Amino acid sequence: MDAPMSEPGPLTDLVKALRALPGVGVRTARRMAYHLLQNDPQAARALSRALSDAIEGLVHCERCNGFSQTPICVVCSDSGRDQSLLCIVETPSDQNSIEATHNYLGLYYILMGRIAPLEGVGAQELNLKRLLDRVSDGRVEEVILATNFTSEGETTAHYLGEALRARGLKVSRLARGVPAGSELEYVDAGTVAWAMMERKPA
Amino acid sequence: MDAPMSEPGPLTDLVKALRALPGVGVRTARRMAYHLLQNDPQAARALSRALSDAIEGLVHCERCNGFSQTPICVVCSDSGRDQSLLCIVETPSDQNSIEATHNYLGLYYILMGRIAPLEGVGAQELNLKRLLDRVSDGRVEEVILATNFTSEGETTAHYLGEALRARGLKVSRLARGVPAGSELEYVDAGTVAWAMMERKPA
Numbered sequence: 274m275d276a277p278m279s280e281p282g283p284l285t286d287l288v289k290a291l292r293a294l295p296g297v298g299v300r301t302a303r304r305m306a307y308h309l310l311q312n313d314p315q316a317a318r319a320l321s322r323a324l325s326d327a328i329e330g331l332v333h334c335e336r337c338n339g340f341s342q343t344p345i346c347v348v349c350s351d352s353g354r355d356q357s358l359l360c361i362v363e364t365p366s367d368q369n370s371i372e373a374t375h376n377y378l379g380l381y382y383i384l385m386g387r388i389a390p391l392e393g394v395g396a397q398e399l400n401l402k403r404l405l406d407r408v409s410d411g412r413v414e415e416v417i418l419a420t421n422f423t424s425e426g427e428t429t430a431h432y433l434g435e436a437l438r439a440r441g442l443k444v445s446r447l448a449r450g451v452p453a454g455s456e457l458e459y460v461d462a463g464t465v466a467w468a469m470m471e472r473k474p475a
Numbered sequence: 476m477d478a479p480m481s482e483p484g485p486l487t488d489l490v491k492a493l494r495a496l497p498g499v500g501v502r503t504a505r506r507m508a509y510h511l512l513q514n515d516p517q518a519a520r521a522l523s524r525a526l527s528d529a530i531e532g533l534v535h536c537e538r539c540n541g542f543s544q545t546p547i548c549v550v551c552s553d554s555g556r557d558q559s560l561l562c563i564v565e566t567p568s569d570q571n572s573i574e575a576t577h578n579y580l581g582l583y584y585i586l587m588g589r590i591a592p593l594e595g596v597g598a599q600e601l602n603l604k605r606l607l608d609r610v611s612d613g614r615v616e617e618v619i620l621a622t623n624f625t626s627e628g629e630t631t632a633h634y635l636g637e638a639l640r641a642r643g644l645k646v647s648r649l650a651r652g653v654p655a656g657s658e659l660e661y662v663d664a665g666t667v668a669w670a671m672m673e674r675k676p677a
Binding site: 279280281282283284286287289290291293294295296300301303304305306307308309310311313314316317318319320321322323324325326327328330331340341342346347348364365366368369372385386 | 481482483484485486488489491492493495496497498502503505506507508509510511512513515516518519520521522523524525526527528529530532533542543544548549550566567568570571574587588
């Protein structure tokens, strides 16, 4: 599936550029390119503009490390939020999931990744020094570790928990247990075991 | 997974624009957006540029309907090719597959799709009038139907075969049979049946 000599340059370039998207191989990139050029040039123009607008218009918020149009993002500059609570998540999607509960009124720190030794991502690569500076603002009292419950997420939570407790902060982790609305028969054994271990007085 | 109020506008716009890509839902679009912004802004810039270059720089070749930088593409303007042979394919990828054989020296016509009644794609939508004009140039003698061997591809081949034969052209179809290098034990029954029916004197 290499580009043949007869393929026009801009098409070859577009296929190559689309391959930079995660999970997109050469066949998918070709299908995407043909689809945009043949059926939806308007969408291709919109995507071109959206990409350059996002690259030029977004920075990392100085406080939470999330994407923002301003040096301090809207969440971090909301004075109605509880400045003593800081929730650490892996990605902006995770932040969205927590915001969707309309139940948490503290602030966030977005790691933009997780510690994954097998992929060569350590504390250095995640720039955890920046997080440690952030929690030392004198206002944060409790840090909620909301990294994923995958092995990388747990490793990250463990590492951060150690470092944050050493700074005298209260550290908590999202509760593990049976998901809302689920029947025990269909919940995996690991989850039931956790729920049993962390049972609460009723 | 709707965009929360706190998400910066350019990020929401980028996620929306990425969803125009075939097979990309909102979760994948978000992952793509975060990846580009966080890890590869250079690739995002390149993709933005490649999209607008392709949209501005490519037209449909007036003869073969493929993508081209010039009104007549490099293949169609190659006087070394056999002007009496025209191979009809569904997409530029299919053309690439045939070019990769270095064995076919005729010309092409690219349908940019196939007849798919269930998707509302008929002869009208494929602009087959343009193909019928193309084959009436007085030089084409044989048309090779190289649409896919799927049900839509076969329908398209059947429809085109009728219309082209009615114009007095010789019409052929790619051979069906056992793929090169394969063992009969592992070839599906339909293919073996075809190969048996279309057996040739050895």
